[in-house]
Amino acid sequence: MRVAFAGTPEFARVALERLHAARFDIPLVLTQPDRPAGRGMKLQPSPVKQFALEKNIPVVQPRSLRLDGKYPEDAAAAKQALEAARLDVLAVAAYGLILPQWVLDTPRLGCLNIHASLLPRWRGAAPIHRAIEAGDAETGITIMQMDAGLDTGDMLLVERVPIGARDTTGSLHDELAVLGGRLIVEALEMLACGGLTRTPQPEDGVTYASKIEKAEAAIDWSQPAEAIERRIRAFDPFPGATGQLAGETVKLWKARALPGRGSAAPGTVVAVDEHGIGVACGDGSRLEVLELQRAGGKRMPFAEFLRGFPIAPGQRFETAA
Known part of the structure; x- marks a missing residue:
């Protein structure tokens, strides 16, 4: 089978690597244009592009795939490349561009x-972030036949993964990336012999994982501790959950909700001991x-952090601006 690939971040690179290892014929890769990154803000290729170049796979990087959009010349060049590739399938993972109908039909x-x-x-x-934030007990990978809607296509393969009490977006991302790579190979092998069954998505239970905005990083201390703890895990490694203490923005990377009830105002530091820094929350x-x-610093266990940033009971975390 001739399988082109469209994807951009590390999650997608893992899938492309598995497809390559499975010896599919990959005539073309689509990925987002290079972006500035790092302290020097130099243009950096996506993880997918880096892998494709290492394996001498041709790469196309359109800014848009809409023939009637802002960059019609990019879309036209991509159309020419896709048609010339004589594809059986286009495999897609976290690409970042909407696929118009002409791509779906190619x-x-x-x-x-x-x-x-x-x-x-x-x-x-942002399905991984939102699943953790919402307190879902499980998530997984769905291999889907794409249509013109937003993730509305028929389901082809599904595998479930439990969400552990200490899972972060980072840890769950890595697990799901490996699973996604395995399942797309299985799906394509089944498709080649006509063994895939299409199952329409149920109409009930639809939810939308909106894009993570940096403004969401600010902790609302009036929420219950369990909700805050989930958000801290959901926003690790990006964008990080933040609070304002002693005039400085501090990121919180790891925490646990404790049983019991108190009367201190939300955000108030109620204990600093060998177990951690206790902060009052809603309810x-x-x-x-x-x-x-700290800003410009590195992630630290609380005991090490306190040596450079003393915190005492009675101080109060505010919601970071």
């Missing part, structure tokens, strides 16, 4: 998407903070 067997949720729950841009609940980071 491969002989259509486009298959690797989506990091149990559809129809968490359609959209009288309490969060024990275990790992923090």
Whole structure:
């Protein structure tokens, strides 16, 4: 089978690597244009592009795929490349561009998407973050036959993964990336022999995983400790959950919600001991903070952090601006 690939970040690179290792014929890779990154803000290729170049796979980087959009010349060049590739399938993972109907219609067997949720729950841009934030007990990978809607296509393969009490977006991302790579290979092998069954998504249970905005990083201390603890895990490694203490923005990377009820105002430091930094939250609940980071510093266990940033009971975390 001739399988082109469209994807951009590390999650997608893992899938492309598995497809290459499985010896599929990959005539073309689509990925986002190089972006400035690092202290020097130099243009950096995406992880998918880096892998493709290492394996001498041709790469196309359109700014848009809309023939009637802002960059029609990019879309036209991509169309020419895709048509010339004589594709059986286009495999897609976290590409970042909407695929118009002409792209969906170009491969002989259509486009298959690797989506990091149990559809129809968490359609959209940030399914891993939102599953952890919401307190879901499980997530997984859905291999989906793409259509013109937002993650609305028929399901082809589904595998479930439990969300552990200490899972972060980073840890779950890595697990799901490996699973997605395995499942897309299985799906394509089954498709080659006509063994895939298409199952329409149920109409009930649809939720949308909106893009993570930096403004969401600010902790609302009036929320219960369990909700704050989930958000801290959901926003690790990006964008990080933040609080304002003694005039400085501090990131909180690890914490646990404790049982019991108190009367201190939300955000108030109620204990600093060998177990952690206890902070009052909404409904009288309490969060024990275990790992923090100052601006420009590194992530530290709370005991190490306190040596350079003393914190005492009675101080108060505010919601960071």
